[in-house]
């Protein structure tokens with residue numbers, strides 16, 4: 109009997125260590141000057157609301173998928189599993205905290221404030237005590253979130269009904285009271301262009317998340333198919349710096365094969381990803397140049413000046429691409445003007461870059 113117990117214990121230990129050893133697949137977005145690039149998902153669900161996984165599983169997934177930080181944001185007002193999993197708003201983070209420490213994942217206590225549209229759903233993250241937000245009066249909930257120093261964003265503005273996506277009285281009131289700080293311009297596979305414009309008009313931080321409910325699929329991610337994330341440019345890799353960076357609006361959203369953000373951060377990220385090597389061969393105005401892309405995106409470049417060749421080229425992710433440029437010496441001296449079709453600084457507004465060819 110004793111031997112059996114020992115055997116079972118040993119097997120359990122083996123299983124536990126097997127889980128911990130699951131390989132992590134890094135997401136390649138380099139740091140930018142003065143900031144760490146943290147890969148974050150601020151919108152996830154567990155069985156404590158309408159999700160289908162236990163809280164610790166969210167941490168294992170975050171590790172496996174190369175995330176730095178994750179917020180568990182179960183609905184406060186909607187718990188379809190209530191009969192099996194009793195209401196306990198602080199429990200998901202309590203359960204996940206140990207696993208997060210073991211795997212070095214920054215865990216954020218959050219909640220989804222759930223109302224029909226309007227005003228729709230909002231996430232409050234960096235909360236101290238979620239129970240205090242469980243009240244009927246909509247504005248009282250946000251007063252409480254503010255007292256706890258929460259960062260609040262409007263979720264999936266494209267949801268639901270006739271009023272979906274409309275900047276309503278509720279949002280304006282929250283903004284006036286400094287109780288609304290960000291907006292989900294991307295939720296899963298959806299990108300809301302009007303929400304992106306709203307973010308620019310109202311000075312809201314750009315956020316993009318998975319809003320994952322089911323277990324995360326163990327598929328190899330591709331440039332087109334991966335978890336939608338917010339990149340946060342934080343001074344340090346800790347929760348305080350992460351919160352500061354969100355408040356300061358230093359974010360970019362990585363969704364499908366595009367990066368959406370402010371010009372400063374996007375152009376810093378472009379420079380961090382792309383290295384143009386000196387030409388290794390020339391003939392007249394033509395130059396053969398190897399360009400390294402250290403990032404996760406397949407970067408799509410289109411010429412701005414009609415006289416420059418090529419008209420369009422793509423830099424493969426985490427690889428070196430050979431490009432044959434043709435341009436006048438004058439343009440080469442200024443840097444070749446291209447627009448980066450999948451780095452967006454506004455709706456349908458690509459980032460402009462100048463490619464300087466070293467040693468030219």
Ligand SMILES: [Zn+2]
Nearest residue numbers: 220229263264
């Ligand atoms: Zn929601």
Ligand SMILES: [Zn+2]
Nearest residue numbers: 151153220319
């Ligand atoms: Zn949600």
